[in-house]
Amino acid sequence: MDIKQTTSAFAALSQTTRLEALRILIKSGADGMLAGDISDMMEVRQNTMSANLSVLLHAGLVRNEREGRSIRYYADFEGLRGVLAFLMEDCCGGSPEKCQPLINEIACAC
Amino acid sequence: MDIKQTTSAFAALSQTTRLEALRILIKSGADGMLAGDISDMMEVRQNTMSANLSVLLHAGLVRNEREGRSIRYYADFEGLRGVLAFLMEDCCGGSPEKCQPLINEIACAC
DNA sequence: TCCATATATCATGAATAATTGATATATTAT
């Protein structure tokens, strides 16, 4: 993970349609969602959604997989992990006690 | 935390100078750093750095505090927590097992 | 008070990115 990949990932998340799409895919987890179902659910035009999913894909935040005529998209948790790891690199050096609240929040109720 | 605040935070992180500045502040932890020292270290012009720090500030990712003639900036770990929480909301509903690697990465070596 | 230091703001031109209509590609069914 380098600075270019990381800024491109954050740029991908800096726009409402894409952030919501990724949140939907994060909620969908391993089930993923079909591209068309995402655009229907979000009431976004087909080509706009396609372009935005493409940005998320190239940023390494989602994966996809053809399924008949449709294409199913999934959140890429591994890519997300890499981005956050780059951001938080060496955070503990300065102030270990600051990390815990962050961890707790991400941890949710697993 | 809402969608507007979150996209603005990610937009703030989508640019090299700002992402590196925040990474430096995350490493500095509770010590923070003076604005001028950040721009010197990064070899960025004073006004460019000021504008970029201002973006991070309004995005809720850093705090600042006057210190004589200088201004000291700190990473805002609470703001960061909120952004990540919004992104990961309900992630566990879909696929609990995906959360752990993310958590581990953020956790670093505290 | 006057000057130096530290940072912020303003205006502008250059580069990037976003949405859209139109069209292309890929898959499946008849």
Added chain:
DNA sequence: ATAATATATCAATTATTCATGATATATGGA
């Protein structure tokens, strides 16, 4: 083979964002 469905790509317009030079504000020292 033709048509229908699902998604992607293209071209063009509009909108945002960035770095910069110039200048303003705030603090501390002489």
